Amino acid sequence: MIDPNYILALYVVAVVMFILSLRFMSEVKSARWGGRSAALGMAIAVAATLLAYQSNDIAALVGAILVGFVVGTPIALRVPTTALPQRTAMSQAFGSLAVALIGAAEYYDYQPHVNPFTMAVLSAEMILGFLTFMGSCIAFAKLQELIPGKPFVYPGKNFVSLTILGVAGAVGAYLVYSPATTSALPIMALLALAFGFLLVMGIGGADMPTVIAILNSYTGMSAAALGFVLNNKLLIVAGSLDGSSGFVLAVIMSQAMNRSFTNVLFGGVGAKVVKGAPGQQKAEARPVKSFTVEDVATILDNAQSVVIVPGYGMAVAQAQHVVKEATDIMQEHGIDVKYGIHPVAGRMPGHMNVLLAEANVPYDQLWEMDKINPIFPETDVVIVVGANDVTNPAARTNPSSPLFGMPILNVDKAKTVIFIKRSMSPGFSGADNELFYLPNTWMVFGDAKKVLSDLVGALKSK
Amino acid sequence: MMLELAVNATVTTSTAATGGAAAPSDVVVNLLIFIMATFLGTELIRHVSRLLHTPLMALTNAISSVSMVAALIVMSETSNSTLLILATVGVALACTNIVSGFILVERIVRLFKPAKPKVKPAEAPAK
Numbered sequence: 001m002i003d004p005n006y007i008l009a010l011y012v013v014a015v016v017m018f019i020l021s022l023r024f025m026s027e028v029k030s031a032r033w034g035g036r037s038a039a040l041g042m043a044i045a046v047a048a049t050l051l052a053y054q055s056n057d058i059a060a061l062v063g064a065i066l067v068g069f070v071v072g073t074p075i076a077l078r079v080p081t082t083a084l085p086q087r088t089a090m091s092q093a094f095g096s097l098a099v100a101l102i103g104a105a106e107y108y109d110y111q112p113h114v115n116p117f118t119m120a121v122l123s124a125e126m127i128l129g130f131l132t133f134m135g136s137c138i139a140f141a142k143l144q145e146l147i148p149g150k151p152f153v154y155p156g157k158n159f160v161s162l163t164i165l166g167v168a169g170a171v172g173a174y175l176v177y178s179p180a181t182t183s184a185l186p187i188m189a190l191l192a193l194a195f196g197f198l199l200v201m202g203i204g205g206a207d208m209p210t211v212i213a214i215l216n217s218y219t220g221m222s223a224a225a226l227g228f229v230l231n232n233k234l235l236i237v238a239g240s241l242d243g244s245s246g247f248v249l250a251v252i253m254s255q256a257m258n259r260s261f262t263n264v265l266f267g268g269v270g271a272k273v274v275k276g277a278p279g280q281q282k283a284e285a286r287p288v289k290s291f292t293v294e295d296v297a298t299i300l301d302n303a304q305s306v307v308i309v310p311g312y313g314m315a316v317a318q319a320q321h322v323v324k325e326a327t328d329i330m331q332e333h334g335i336d337v338k339y340g341i342h343p344v345a346g347r348m349p350g351h352m353n354v355l356l357a358e359a360n361v362p363y364d365q366l367w368e369m370d371k372i373n374p375i376f377p378e379t380d381v382v383i384v385v386g387a388n389d390v391t392n393p394a395a396r397t398n399p400s401s402p403l404f405g406m407p408i409l410n411v412d413k414a415k416t417v418i419f420i421k422r423s424m425s426p427g428f429s430g431a432d433n434e435l436f437y438l439p440n441t442w443m444v445f446g447d448a449k450k451v452l453s454d455l456v457g458a459l460k461s462k
Numbered sequence: 463m464m465l466e467l468a469v470n471a472t473v474t475t476s477t478a479a480t481g482g483a484a485a486p487s488d489v490v491v492n493l494l495i496f497i498m499a500t501f502l503g504t505e506l507i508r509h510v511s512r513l514l515h516t517p518l519m520a521l522t523n524a525i526s527s528v529s530m531v532a533a534l535i536v537m538s539e540t541s542n543s544t545l546l547i548l549a550t551v552g553v554a555l556a557c558t559n560i561v562s563g564f565i566l567v568e569r570i571v572r573l574f575k576p577a578k579p580k581v582k583p584a585e586a587p588a589k
Contacts, residue, residue, distance in 0.1 A: 042525070045531055095556065246522070247504070
């Protein structure tokens, strides 16, 4: 039998690797080592645990690990970058279900005598695990468009959801009082699942970056809780690293929308779009000016600097490669091209950067909001591709707008704005985009991919 | 003072603790670890490049699947078939996450390239 201290020493090495891996992620240059050092840490942690493996049932062990490799490898290699939000939701579902099931196994192992602290942590851990599992499944279904992305809202929604969560908590507390009542566990699990279902059903598609980050945080928290139950410090550290990561990302996302957590989770923003979209009718009445692709090419001919503002629409239209093609041609014409990326553009944190990086856009051309905003007044042309709400100047000027107070990309300050869009429909918030009616804005109607490839053609012939 | 209390607590209660792995002194140490790791994590994540938030999520997801270790411990110690099934499913799920998470991080991070001055994009290595 191996000395447990050796195993603990190996766990310490694993923890150091995990911490280093997050440090490596602070810069793109060192980021490759981020994934690698964490993977090494994980291999050490698993190997150390296996050193003490006692069971004779090696078949189940080998089988389970094989399943992990056989299922995990193709998922990671085949998922298109546009589908990364879905894959993140799916892996959160896997992770939280694993944690919830292990929690349940621990409970069945300990009962009927579980000390109150351990039971309280177990209850919390299982509630968190099951609700995150169901929440992630719904997030996956919404992102994959298996179900509508609109928030599912009904009167008293928050009251019902919170009551269900409260009852789940009460059942968990009852288990602390009476751990031998094994029948309470499935009831608690079902209630947690129901809460997770209602919680994410009530959240709209454009709030997904925040939701995914919060679910990420919950997965980590439940892993840390499991560490408390098992008195395993490796799990506590790794779980809290994940927990705080999800939390920080969620804070960044909600700050970028000038909204609180509670508002994202319980506000049901975007629900207005369902009820007859007031912005849409207004839009028809006000005049906008539109450009043909040739007009755009002419404007670009006289431009020195261009900023491209991509949004989720670019991902939907799979237009990132043709955006890059258009960029290359503009650069050949001597135009300076940058990309302005809003933190909540897309369906998960950082999604736009990955799409553009995949299209071979060098990462030093990707500018974040705070750095690009001062440049807009000196920019000749801004091209908005598939973004909407994040460019709406009403967020600065109109206190009655649902977007008011949200930090936006100040594209309206540029000399000319070219807005590629399929129709005049409002963005996710339901608010009409004031940008469309400004004297320096020109609309180009059509599918982003088609418009841009026509533009590439027009620029080539110049 | 705090430590003394914790030590005393161990002496008096560790023998009485039943059905849970953690004696109260461990709880204090564990809470300390949890709090420090959370602060450390928050600081580390704040400094992560915004360009890398997507691979960061894949990475932390994979790291939190260290719960595979917990499932392995349950598998190793139990003879009860229900527990074995729960833990085996746990190992399979967590292992899937670990494998796909780390491959994905590598794949995404490789997409990010610096600008090559005056090199035509056509010459960039095709992926």
